[in-house]
Each structure stands twice: as C-alpha cells, then as structure tokens.
Amino acid sequence: MINNYLLKIDKLNIKFFSDQEIVDAVSDVSISLMAGEILGIVGESGAGKSTIGNAIINLLDGSAEILTGKVLFDHQNLVGLDERAMRIVRGSKIGMIFQDPQTSLNPIMTIGNQLIETIRFTKNFDKKTAQNEAIELLESVGIDNPKLRMKAYPHQFSGGMRQRVVIALALAGDPDLIIADEPTTALDVSVQAQILELIKSLCKKRKVGVIIITHDIGVIANTANSIVVMYDGRVVESGSVQQVISNPRHKYTKSLIAAVPRSDIKLGRFKSIDFIEGNKQNYQRIKLKNHWLGEKLNEKKSKKAISVFQLNKDFLLKKSFWLKNRVHLKAVNNASFEIEKGESFGIVGESGSGKSTIARLIAGLISVDSGSIKIFDQEVVENKKKSEVVNAQKEVQMIFQDPYSSLNPRMRVKDIVAEPIKFYKTASSDHKINEIVSDLLNHVGLGKASMLKFPNQFSGGQRQRISIARALASRPKILICDEPTSSLDVSVQAHILNLLKDLQDELDLTLLFISHDLPVIRQMCDRVAVMRKGEICEINTTENIFKKPKHSYTKELIKLIPRIENIN
C-alpha cells in the first residue's frame, strides 16, 4: 500500500567522502510517513539523522553522496532530481526548520521581506497578496501585532519568537511535509514546550506530515506519533511512540531511554549507555587518600563553603552620556544563599536568568556591583588584601559549558592541566608537576598518552574531562560547573556526571551546579535555587522543589519538563 504514504524512504545509503576516509553516514535506512503524522528520528550526534533530513530535500554537503536508495515523495523519486526540479519541491512541497533560530535568518533583511520573497517565489503571488499572506502567517504562528513586526529585523526578536518566524517561513509555501532538525535544542524549556505545541497544532490544522529530528527522546515522547531510533547510520528500531518507549526491543534503545536523566525519582548514579562498543572504562584510578591530590592542606574549619549575601550585578544595555538615558539589565538582583561544605548546590533557570552570572561572580571572573561573597568565611569582595583574595579563590575552580572554546587550542593538554599548579606554585619541581598531571588525566579517564596531544584531537566528552582535570589541578575545595554537559550527548553526559559525583565523594568537594536541565539537577544536587530574571524565587531541598514546589514559577518549570515516564 505504497500509495498512502506521503514520504517513503527506501534503503537509503549515503557516504561521506573526504581525503582521508570514506564514512558510511546512512546505511540501508527505510522510513515512511503519512500525511498529518509526526515522526521522530532520535539518535546521538553522528548517528546520521540530520544527514537524512538534508538528503530528503537534496541539501547535502558537497562531500556527501547518495549511493543507492529512493526518497519517494508523493510518488516522485527525489534522489537524482536536478536543481531546477528540486527547487519546486523545496519550500512549496517540503519545508525545513533548522536548529538555531539565531543563524537561520538573514540578519540584515526584515522578516517581512524574507516572508514575502518566499511566498512570491513559491506561489507566484503578486506583492500585495504576498504581504497579506505573510501577515496572516505570522499571526498563525502566534506573533502579536504581525503588521508592525513585518518591519522588524531578526535580532529584534527573542529566541523563541525567532523560531516562530522560522516556522512561518517554512510554512510560507504551503508544504505537505516539514522537516524540523532539532527545532528546540537551542531554546529554553518553557519556550520549547510552546514551539512543540505549535508544531503539533499546525500539523493537525494543515494536515502536513512532520519529521522531527532530535537527540532528546524526551522531546519526541509527547509530540510524535511514531519514532525511528538511529545508531551509527542504521535504524535500530522503529514503531509507535508507546511501543518504542514502553517496550523497547533493541538494546541501544533501552539504554538510550535509561540514560535520560529522570525527573521523577532520584537514583544513585546515572545510567550510562553500555551498548556502545569501546565505552568500557578501563583506566586505573589512583588511590586518592595518600596522593598529592587528597592531601588535606590547611583544613578549613568553616562549615560554610560559600555564602553570598545581597549580591547585585547590572549590565549596561544601552550606552549613553546622560545617566537617565542609560538602560541597565539587573542580571543578579539581591541574591543571597549559603552552600554548606560538601554539599551539591544547584542553580536552575532559563537563559538570561542570571545563573551563569552568579557563577562568574563567585569565581571572580567579573566584578561585583554590591553585596558580599565569602569563600570559607573569607570575604573576597572589597578585600584590600590581594593575597587573601587569591588564596580564597584558589579553593574555587570552574568548569565551563562549551568544551570546544574553553581550552586553548594551541596548548598541549599537559600544559593546560599544569597551568593552575604553576600559577599557585603548589608543586616543587617540573618532574613532580608532570607526575601529578599524568595522575590527574588517568583519574578522569583519559590516560597518560593524552598529555602531549592538543585539544582538537579529542571529542566533546573527552575535552570536558580535560576541563575537569584542569579544575582539579589547583586542589580546589569548591567546583563550579556551569552547564557542564549541555553540549554533550546523553551517553557522554552520564559518564561526565558520574565522574563528577565520584570526585565529589573522594575529594569531599563542594559542588555549585548550574543547569537549565531539571532532571540533571534532580540527580546531581542536594539543594536547589530557582532563578528568574536575576532573582532567586525559591531555595529548597531538591526533593521539595520537585515534589512540593512553592513558587508559581517553580511549579511552571516542573510542569514543563518533557517526560518520557508519562508514556508508560
């Protein structure tokens, strides 16, 4: 019954050709989709899921080539269609939504003009009709006052609004199929829920088929009708959402579902994906108790690791000579909290809520406007004695979000890790430093061989391990982790978070953990602060935040977590 399908991909094979090697990106993939249906393609990075999306509308990179297989859309094989014929399909038959709304719009053209040109070229309307159509479209994707907004440029919209504009653009040609490549990955939880809801309702209203490509099985669980799970360029499992999630047959699917941090109960450790070959960790851990790392230097008597009192930080948004014309953003507004020694304290909030700013203030990376920060009872704000501040800040180390930009690409791993040791002069000789660095790298699971390599020779997860090793090198008592796993795959995330947990136990570390991901926070933290627009709404134990949230915003956030548990 091939006739009923809107899209049928049949035994598709795609290879990437580069100078060094030929990679099988997609092997023998068969997928089918009906009109009005939402299909989710799930997999980790490198699974070939985006390649399929690009292959459907023939936008593959130059190095990729479709070797065999068919893409039947409306009984027409799209593989091997020339550019001219393909252009008629693009936009008017198949629309596409990309991951990052920041980069998918032309920054120097009004959104009205971008919409109008799309409508004019896909539907051959005259300018006036196209304009009215554009205004209607903007309204249908939920943008208020669309007539006025037509004249706005992309940078004048927030991320969620911009993604709505992108969706409007994808719908402009009245397509029968929409391919959404990670449509919500760059967005906050609350915005993510809205966008998914919008896609769902548009799918119903316009009877379009939708393919959502994502790495987050939680996103799909509540949106899609059926799921295709991909691993290493192959489809390992497919079926309806209920069947795949509640009764997964393939080992990879099982471990993928298990690896999604749960928001309902707290588990001891993160489940890692054991299916992947070569994921066995067989590095030797050093006995910390009698090692340099475990040496208890000047033992702190204070029970309070960090105490923050009425902290404020403003950012200047609009510069002006006149005081009254300046526009400030209160990034952190009167924040106060205390973190006990050995505790895991989480800060959760959406982007722009000021959570990263707090981390940077405590680490001393940016200056405080007013308020006090004490690290082990040592005031670091407005302290005249520079040496005391340096001494206090030695106890604090930070792990950043993006492991790709937080390591100096021109330094060897050995030197990156050794830098804090040299700065604080905590080791006596170069020989000793070398020994410590090699031990550290062993301990975080990288091995001695990585010492002479450069950061670009490592994957995202391995780089984050280097960051952790570097952070540990000054023997800190406090570790600040600013979204340490948000740019990593679920399986890698599990390993990194487990490593952090182990280290915390072994070294008696205090953890300040910042994340927008509530399930991760639930698993990692003892106590949580919820932030919104620079203010702390609620501080409570993790259990209470998740089970008995008090503040309305907390309730809202908890409600919006995409849950795969709901399906069961």
Place this chain on the structure above:
Amino acid sequence: MINFVGDPVDMLVNPESLPEEIDRVRKDFGLDQPVHVQYWKFLQGAVTGNLGNSFIFGRPALALIIERFPATLELATCALIIAIVVGLPLGIFAGLNPNSIGTRIIMGGSVLGISIPTFWLGLMMIIVFSVILGWLPVSGRGEMGTFLGIQSSLFTLDGLLHLIMPATNLALFKIAMVIRLARAGTEEVMGFDFIKFTRARGLPPKRIVSFHLLPNILIPIITVLAIEFGTLIAFATVTETIFAWPGLGKLVIEAIINLDRPIVVAYLMFVVTLFLILNLIVDIMYAVLDPRVRIKGEIQ
C-alpha cells in the same frame, strides 16, 4: 619636522646670486626667524584657513591643492568603480565555485595584481597601448566637458580616452584586493545556516546571491574600500607622475623635490581631513547597511 630637510632658499635663488640677494629672499619668506616663531606664525594662519603661500607659485597652498583636487578625485573615483565592477563579480564567482578552473585563473590573476609594481605596469601599458598600438593617448588629462556645472573629462570622449589607462593602472591593485575580500566573504557567508535556509525555502540562486549573499558580504568590503578610497586619492602619486596626470600627486611630488614646504604641509593637512571625513562616512554607511548596528534593544 619638515623644516629640517634642506634649505628651500637654495632651490629658489640662482646659485650665482650675491649673498645679499639670498638674505633678502630668506627674509621675504620669513625663513630667517627661529623655528618656534615660524611655527607660531603657521598656527596663526592655519586657524584662519591660511596655510601659507607656495614658495614657487606664490599663491596660497591650499588653493593650489583644491584646484588640483578634482582631477585626482576623478581618477580615484574611476579606479574605485573599476575595482568594484570588476572585482566583486569575480570574487563572488570564485567564492561560489571554489574548485573551478575559472577560480584558479582569477586567484592567480589577483596574486599578479597585488605583486606587479604599479609604475612598471604603467610604463608597459603606455608602450603597448599608446606607442605600439596607438589606441590611447600617452599622457595628460585631455579635453574637459561641462555637465550640470561640473567640469570633468568624464564628459568628453577625448577625456575618457585619457582617463582609461591611468584609472585602470590605479585600480589594478584594488581589483585584486576586492576579489580576495569578496571571495573570503562569499565562502564564509555561504556556509551560514541562513543561506541553507533560503535554499530550503525554494528561492532561486540568483535571488540568493543578490539579496542574501551580496548585502552580507558588502559590509566588510565597503568598510575597507572607503578607507582605500582615501589612499587612492592621497597616494595616486606614482600613477599621476607616469601618466602626467595634473592631479594632487604630481603637485606634491614637485613640491617635495623643490622643497616647497607650504604645499607639502597643506597637502598633509588635507589628507588628514580627508581620512577623518571618510571614516565618518564609513561609520554612517555601516549603520545604513547593518540594522544590528542601527537599532539596539529587543522587542519582546
């Protein structure tokens, strides 16, 4: 500084003149005074727009410069237009087709354009096109026409014929530069998501190149070219000398040789002002081209 280089009086008087004669000339020009007095007098004049009289022409230096300016402006403008009209399409072509033979030829040509010395090429052009082929006049500005009250050699055929060689000669280096900028910009912008998105939206390639690619690569190119326009005007000296173009460059070279200090000083002041104005224009253009610079703040 300029006062330490040579003695202009030696250049002005006949070497066989009597010492009294030399002293008289020196006194006439005020060159017998100490340096700080001379400088003070210069400053007094500069405030009122008087940069002194040329030693050789005996007329205000600034007036001389302004008189010669249109010729240079004409030459520089033509060179700039040639650079954009030729360089931009070639650069975009090279950026869009990185592996084609055409790109290799264009990029090879641009290396030549950057490395061949202007004066040598100017001389070669004269030999080939004027002396051997006899197609174009050797030098000078040619006949001038008047249009809308502006006098320019652009408005007569003879004037245009005179203009072609010096303008092309002057433009050559800039063409090579525009090609390289446009190619780099094209390669960068074509990799952006929004270009991919325009293709996914079903827009034809012509539209993508002219409405999405071009405005985005123009921003950096215009910034560079506006400053380069300044250098074209200020340092067209070599080309003007070779083609005997009666512009600023020729005037300044002669002034330097003759130690005609007021003209050199006036010229420097003029160039500084020119660059300031061009920088202002760049800033304004930037805001016109890029809405992100124009409006800050976000509509929520």
